[in-house]
Amino acid sequence: MEERNSKANAEDQHHRELLAGTAGGSLQAFGQLYDLLYMSLVRFIYRHTQSPSVVEEVLNDVMLVVWQKADTFRGDSRVLTWVLGIARHCAFNRLQRERGWQRIVDGPIPCECPGLDEARLATLDALEWALGQLSEDHRVAIELAYFHGMSCEEIAEVCACPVNTAKTRLHYGRRRLHTLLSEGNQALAADDFFEKTTP
Known part of the structure; x- marks a missing residue:
């Protein structure tokens, strides 16, 4: 960290x-x-x-x-x-x-990623699918925190909302994402994502 x-x-x-x-x-x-x-x-x-x-x-x-x-x-x-x-x-x-x-x-982002193994591609597909199920506010908060490494204050600035709103969006987005990824075959993806990318 x-x-x-x-x-x-x-x-x-x-x-x-x-x-x-x-x-x-x-x-x-x-x-x-x-x-x-x-x-x-x-x-x-x-x-x-x-x-x-x-x-x-x-x-x-x-x-x-x-x-x-x-x-x-x-x-x-x-x-x-x-x-x-x-x-x-x-x-x-x-x-x-x-x-x-x-x-x-939402839909999947077209991407050619040579060198990724099948398990990693499956994890990325599961994550892409789950992100697509979130509301825009929750998805943006998750993306800014996990993919851009932004703090709640920075997320609030990008989203033009109060810091507490950004924290709430991140909390509920993370909870919903974990639920979605934990269903069925996505359980490994949820653990993988939250263990390796916690902001």
């Missing part, structure tokens, strides 16, 4: 330096920041839009805002937290424009 926090702090420090360079107009710093955040943003945007065709467009919208607003970053949170908040807002706006208020139904 301590090692993970140390790594996250080092990454954030590097992100802050690149964001400061971006605020100063450095295209090189902006390009490096883009490269470092790309995969986290693509996954996050896809989970919100469920549409591979709009991921790159939303990503471009996000990075345009980052370029334009880099000098407004106050430093109260990690850079990734700030950027994911922008991504959530851009994805929401995009969905409103394209689909109105239609509810988005």
